[in-house]
Amino acid sequence: MTETHNTDIIIIGAGPVGLFAVFELGLLDLRCHLVDILDKPGGQCAELYPEKPIYDIPALPVCTGQELTDRLMEQIAPFDPVFHYGQMAESLVRLPDGSWQLTTSDAVSICAPVLVIAAGGGSFVAKRPPLDNLDAFEATGGVQYAVRQRDALAGKHLVIAGGGDSALDWTVNLVDLAASVTLVHRRDDFRGAPDTVAKMRALVDAGIVNLAIGQLKGLDGDAAGKLSHVLVQSAGAEAPTAIAADVLLPFYGLTMKLGPIADFGLNLEKNLIPVDTERFETSTPSIFAIGDINHYPGKLKLILSGFHEAALM
Ligand code: FAD
Numbered sequence: 001m002t003e004t005h006n007t008d009i010i011i012i013g014a015g016p017v018g019l020f021a022v023f024e025l026g027l028l029d030l031r032c033h034l035v036d037i038l039d040k041p042g043g044q045c046a047e048l049y050p051e052k053p054i055y056d057i058p059a060l061p062v063c064t065g066q067e068l069t070d071r072l073m074e075q076i077a078p079f080d081p082v083f084h085y086g087q088m089a090e091s092l093v094r095l096p097d098g099s100w101q102l103t104t105s106d107a108v109s110i111c112a113p114v115l116v117i118a119a120g121g122g123s124f125v126a127k128r129p130p131l132d133n134l135d136a137f138e139a140t141g142g143v144q145y146a147v148r149q150r151d152a153l154a155g156k157h158l159v160i161a162g163g164g165d166s167a168l169d170w171t172v173n174l175v176d177l178a179a180s181v182t183l184v185h186r187r188d189d190f191r192g193a194p195d196t197v198a199k200m201r202a203l204v205d206a207g208i209v210n211l212a213i214g215q216l217k218g219l220d221g222d223a224a225g226k227l228s229h230v231l232v233q234s235a236g237a238e239a240p241t242a243i244a245a246d247v248l249l250p251f252y253g254l255t256m257k258l259g260p261i262a263d264f265g266l267n268l269e270k271n272l273i274p275v276d277t278e279r280f281e282t283s284t285p286s287i288f289a290i291g292d293i294n295h296y297p298g299k300l301k302l303i304l305s306g307f308h309e310a311a312l313m
Contacts, residue, residue, distance in 0.1 A: 002106070002108065003107070003108045003109065004108075004109045005082070005108070005109070005110045006110075006111050007032065007082070007110060007111070007112045008025070008112055008114070009021075009025055009030050009031070009032045009033070009116055010034075010100065010102050010112045010116065011032050011033070011034045011035070011118055012035050012089040012117050012118060012119050013034070013035075013036060013043060013118035013119040013120055014034045014035075014036040014038070014041040014042070014083060015041075015042065015043020015044060015118060015120045015306075016042065016044075016072060016291075016306065016307075017043075017290050017291030017292070017303070017309070017310055018116070018118035018290075019041060019042075019069070019076055020072060020307045021116055021118060021290060021310040022076040022079055023072075023075055023079065023310075025079075026076065026079030026081075031081075032082070033081070033082045033084065033110050034081055034082070034083050035087055035088075035089045035108075036083070036084070036085055036086075037086065037087065037088045038085065038086070039085050039086045041069055041085075042065065042066065044065070044292075045065030045066070045069050045303070046066055046069045047146070048145075048254075049064075049065040049147070049166070050064060050065045050066035050069075050148065051065070051066065051150040052065055052147065052166070052170065052173070053169065054068055057304060068303070084104055084106075084108055086106075087104035087105050087108060088104060088260060089104055089119075089261070090103055091260065091263075092264045092265075098286070099112060100114070100287070102115065113286060114287075114288070115288070116313070117261060117273060117282070117287065117288065117289040117290075117293055118290050118293065118306070119258075119259075119261055119291075120291055120293055121254055121292055122258040122259045122261065122271070122293070126145035126250075126252070126254055126255075127250075127252040127253050127254065127255055128145075128252075129250045129252065131217075131219055132218065133218075133219055134219070136225040137219050137221060137225055137227050137248070139225055140224070140225035140226060140227070142219070142225060142227030142245075142246070142248065143219070143227070143247070143248045143249075143250065144248075145249070145250060145251075147170060147174075147249065150173075150177065153174060153177060153247060154177045154178070155177075156178055156179055156246040157178070157179050157244045157246045158174060158182070158245065158247050158248075159182045159184060159243055159245040159248045160174075160183050160184070160249045161183075161184045161185070161216055161248065161250040161252070162184075162185065162250060162252055162253075163185040163189070163190045163191050164191045164192055164251065165191070165192045165193060167185070167192070167249075167251040168183075168197060168199075169196060170249060171183045171203070171209055172196060172199045172200055175203055175209055180210065181210070182209070182210040182211075183204075183209055183210070183211050183212070184213075184214065184216060184230070186215050187213060188211075210243075212234070212241065213234060213235075214235065214237070214241070215232065216231070216232060216248075217231040217233040217240040218230075218231040219231070220242065227245055227246060228244065228245070229242040229243060231243075258271045261273075261293075264284075264287075266282050266283055266284055266287065267282070267283035269295050273289040273293055273294050274294070275288070275289050275290075277312075279312065280294065280309050280312060280313040281313075288313045290309040291309065291310075294309065
């Protein structure tokens with residue numbers, strides 16, 4: 001081992017829920033070490049939607065994913081958490097005294113009586129549309145699965161694909177900045193928050209957003225991989241319609257890869273960790289699971305649900 005630490009609590013995952021757990025545990029005078037494979041805190045908020053507005057944090061009418069992360073970091077600073085970034089939580093061993101030893105991919109060893117798994121979707125990967133020449137356009141930024149820099153999309157022709165919250169939120173939020181926004185969804189029925197669906201429909205009615213009902217069929221561009229058109233096949237149409245596009249933003253959700261946590265000997269249900277709803281403890285005493293990674297009847301994958309779970313845990 002290159003490095004060994006002893007602490008009160010080990011937290012796997014420095015997403016919003018892992019960060020808020022530091023606050024709740026800090027109130028109990030418990031010190032935390034956090035391990036995250038990302039090189040920064042914030043989990044999905046910082047990695048997948050740093051500039052997307054979040055509207056459902058109590059008493060914060062709106063903040064972006066990055067602002068929420070920055071505020072959480074400010075809130076937990078007095079408790080002096082120790083972060084181990086860029087490291088996978090790889091193996092877990094129970095020590096003779098009943099405490100846990102977690103070892104990371106950098107051979108850092110952390111020992112504590114309690115382990116908290118706040119690993120969200122694990123190593124999350126965006127679902128890709130089934131298009132032939134996707135790789136070339138991904139490499140040039142013609143296809144992007146997250147808006148990392150909103151300003152970089154200024155003046156561009158954007159095609160946004162999907163029918164859920166992300167597709168709708170970005171449609172509404174990029175319209176002021178882009179040269180054009182076309183929303184593509186396979187049917188005229190959206191899964192997003194009703195308010196955002198209404199905003200999107202108003203923009204379509206006003207002729208500000210184009211709505212294309214159909215399936216993504218192909219991508220056109222030059223030999224260097226610069227995207228020029230997205231082809232959309234509508235039901236009943238003989239040929240696909242070519243929609244001018246500099247960037248395609250497919251928001252088809254994420255696939256979850258639990259990774260090494262799957263080998264920690266915990267009961268799993270469809271790659272999620274079942275917990276009780278009093279303590280959010282797993283099938284193994286002194287290992288807790290909070291946030292998107294856990295499962296119980298009525299679970300909602302929301303940041304505020306994870307905050308609630310951290311408080312009860
Ligand atoms: P995550 O944010 O997924 O963080 C988990 C962390 O654990 C990650 O950083 C990951 O790298 C790390 N990790 C996992 N496995 C390991 C391992 N073995 N070793 C080391 N590190 C590991 N929710 C809302 O409430 N409001 C919204 O408006 C909203 N908008 C969203 C928009 C999008 C596009 C997406 C994708 C989600 C949105 N959500 C929203 C959901 C919200 O982001 C999640 O509920 C929240 O991020 C869950 O937090 P978490 O801390 O449990 O997990």
